[in-house]
């Protein structure tokens with residue numbers, strides 16, 4: 138699971154307060170090689186919750202030197218955009234867990250695929 | 262990438278459902294339809310390249326793989342079924358695509374994304390022949406997730422109903438193509454800024 142995806146995911150356990158951000162526990166991380174598109178990253182910077190991105194990247198040990206606070210006027214700072222690109226799209230948690238901060242429910246990540254099912258459904 | 266090239270890529274490598282589950286309406290979009298649909302979305306509407314795209318009910322990933330080939334920045338494919346997701350993963354690996362994210366989830370569940378995160382949603386949802394109304398649930402979710410457009414395949418017989426619902430949800434619907442192959446139709450939903 139990419140950190141961009143993590144940044145957007147909420148848990149939806151019925152009866153619990155909104156579960157955001159999900160706590161991310163990584164057992165195995167792999168690094169991808171995704172084409173760098175500065176326009177896309179700039180657009181994402183206005184959508185992502187930077188604080189959550191920073192804390193999560195830090196927690197799994199892949200901060201890649203991104204700053205704790207998003208600085209103004211980073212649009213032309215290619216070095217920064219490349220770092221943000223790496224953290225958002227190239228760091229992938231292959232095995233691990235997501236934990237809902239309110240209900241404490243655990244969602245497994247295996248083969249990079251988070252399982253967001255609540256456990257009531259069976260898929261086969 | 263050229264249309265022909267996209268179609269032959271999708272034809273050559275994409276594996277589809279081993280044992281389709283009827284209750285989940287598992288049938289794959291043909292490479293021909295997938296390639297034409299995605300190519301047009303990219304070249305005519307500029308809604309794929311460099312975009313954050315979502316594929317609801319991605320199945321074995323025909324649409325996700327094609328979207329990734331057309332250089333979406335990230336394509337997020339969501340399906341409820343493990344077997345389908347495993348085949349999708351295999352397809353993604355076979356093409357060495359690095360810009361795909363799969364998620365296992367039930368589209369009928371309430372929010373697991375906070376708001377209009379995606380630029381575009383592209384999907385071939387269940388038609389609702391087995392689970393009545395599931396097509397409209399997919400569509401409603403899609404409209405909540407996309408900040409610009411939703412592209413979706415539906416049966417012609419549901420067109421009037423969809424048109425009415427889309428208007429209720431504040432979206433504008435355009436029929437983009439009538440496909441005789443599977444008796445499916447492609448629709449484009451354009452978001453009105455006022456909807457939230």
Ligand SMILES: C[S@@+](CC[C@H](N)C(=O)[O-])C[C@H]1O[C@@H](n2cnc3c(N)ncnc32)[C@H](O)[C@@H]1O
Nearest residue numbers: 285288289290318319320340341367368385387
């Ligand atoms: C018509 S198939 C299309 C598959 C794929 N998008 C394609 O174009 O080849 C519909 C897909 O929706 C999935 N599906 C059905 N109900 C679902 C639900 N409630 N939540 C998530 N996925 C679902 C099925 O497993 C199936 O893969």
